[in-house]
Amino acid sequence: MKNKFLDEMQSRGYISQCTDIEKLSEISNKKSISGYIGFDCTASSLHVGSLLQIMILKLMQKHGHRPIVLLGGGTTLIGDPSGKDSTRKILKQMEINKNIKSIKKVFKKVLDFSNNKTRPIFVDNSLWLTKLKYIKFLRDIGSHFTINKMLTFDSVKLRLEREQSLSYMEFNYMILQAYDFYQLFKKENCILQIGGSDQWGNIVNGIDLIRRILKKESFGLTSPLITLASGAKMGKTEKGAVWLNEKLFSVYDYWQFWRNVDDRDVKKFLYFFTEIEYEKINTLCEKEENINNLKILLANQATSILHGKSAAKKAQKTAKETFEDKSLSLNLPEIKVNSEEVKKGISLIDLLSVNGVMSSKSEARRAILNNGLKINDKLVGDIKRTLKSEDFEEKILKISYGKKKHFKVKII
Numbered sequence: 001m002k003n004k005f006l007d008e009m010q011s012r013g014y015i016s017q018c019t020d021i022e023k024l025s026e027i028s029n030k031k032s033i034s035g036y037i038g039f040d041c042t043a044s045s046l047h048v049g050s051l052l053q054i055m056i057l058k059l060m061q062k063h064g065h066r067p068i069v070l071l072g073g074g075t076t077l078i079g080d081p082s083g084k085d086s087t088r089k090i091l092k093q094m095e096i097n098k099n100i101k102s103i104k105k106v107f108k109k110v111l112d113f114s115n116n117k118t119r120p121i122f123v124d125n126s127l128w129l130t131k132l133k134y135i136k137f138l139r140d141i142g143s144h145f146t147i148n149k150m151l152t153f154d155s156v157k158l159r160l161e162r163e164q165s166l167s168y169m170e171f172n173y174m175i176l177q178a179y180d181f182y183q184l185f186k187k188e189n190c191i192l193q194i195g196g197s198d199q200w201g202n203i204v205n206g207i208d209l210i211r212r213i214l215k216k217e218s219f220g221l222t223s224p225l226i227t228l229a230s231g232a233k234m235g236k237t238e239k240g241a242v243w244l245n246e247k248l249f250s251v252y253d254y255w256q257f258w259r260n261v262d263d264r265d266v267k268k269f270l271y272f273f274t275e276i277e278y279e280k281i282n283t284l285c286e287k288e289e290n291i292n293n294l295k296i297l298l299a300n301q302a303t304s305i306l307h308g309k310s311a312a313k314k315a316q317k318t319a320k321e322t323f324e325d326k327s328l329s330l331n332l333p334e335i336k337v338n339s340e341e342v343k344k345g346i347s348l349i350d351l352l353s354v355n356g357v358m359s360s361k362s363e364a365r366r367a368i369l370n371n372g373l374k375i376n377d378k379l380v381g382d383i384k385r386t387l388k389s390e391d392f393e394e395k396i397l398k399i400s401y402g403k404k405k406h407f408k409v410k411i412i
Helices: 004-011 021-030 049-064 093-110 134-140 154-161 172-189 196-212 250-261 263-273 279-288 289-309 308-324 341-342 348-352 361-369
Strands: 032-040 064-073 121-124 190-196 219-223 334-337 372-376 395-401 405-411
Touching: 004 021, 004 049, 021 219, 032 049, 032 172, 049 064, 049 093, 049 190, 049 196, 049 263, 064 093, 064 172, 064 361, 093 121, 121 172, 154 196, 154 348, 172 190, 172 196, 190 196, 190 250, 250 289, 250 308, 263 279, 263 289, 263 361, 334 341, 341 405, 348 361, 361 372
Parallel strands: 032 064, 032 190, 064 121, 190 219, 334 405
Antiparallel strands: 372 395, 395 405
16 A cells, blocks of 8 residues: 655655665555654754755645654754764754744744644753763663764764764764653653765664664654755855844845756655646746746745745745846845945955955955955955945945845835
8 A cells, every 4th residue: 555655755866765665665554654854953954954854844744644843952963974074063952932933933834734633843952961870871772872883874984984083972972862761651751763875873872772662663764965966065155054044034035046946856846846737847847938937936935835925925025026027026135234334435345254245354255356246236355345325326336246146225
């Protein structure tokens, strides 16, 4: 018997590995299951690199299963070494708690809370990890792990092969992640852990721990790590990370991120980051001759999921006004300046670097010298250029960086 949840997972390309997909399919056909994904809380927002995992949680709900969002209040105190070349900065508990509160807002926007059976559960693993007693933990849990096996996992092996330091604290991370699965299995009857393909070893550890202590069966599933056709890292732009919190990355910039993806990635991203049925995606991609129409569809769908349909339409309208009508849209990202500062003259380079349009003054200088910067659609050629009152029309001017980055500067 087919399993609609796992079938759609496979069709969309969400599955890299699964411990026993036939048995998992059989169980999840008979009843609703709970599955979890863990998220580190190292920043006040997740970035678009975590979006595939969130889409999987959303898909669980669509097919009648309950997602568990594990927020790593405890494990973030240590840091996951998977895919990292160096030890992470250690955060204080107060800062982590603040990040957790902020990160939850993204899930509350994307996931469905209207159905009691599939309503997401939020869990912070500091609830059990910070209460552990060291000697007891070593005896009861640590005895089920061997150094021999732990050294074979990529998160450890690659760091050692590169002769990069790996702290004892980080080395313990995989045991704590396994313990998370064990706790969620007991407390929430959670039989499935999902993670990126770099988490495979940690997930298998958790399954093994549950089997050894509880004599019960559980399952693990990984999704592929996303690689772009260009070879670049998913979710990085010249401005930095593509954050899911609109205070860190505007709705307009988010829409533009999807609108400007490589042509070769469009179909894959329609599978990954929209809720359009995959058969319809196939039909659209076969029939649509203009790739830009598919990119706009991707941008609208992906932005709607995170920020709502109204915000997506507004972003598309802004883009159309900016690029096609050549007018100054009211919805462009805005930089506010003081009228007194404008009277004195504001250094363009300082304005760009301080407000995050450019990562540094050096980048701003290079943009000007390479004819990459415009004020009100006129090239800027002087690195000493200042903004003065006469540059503004009705207290507003437009700065353009390249062909697709536009900002509004407003006098307040």
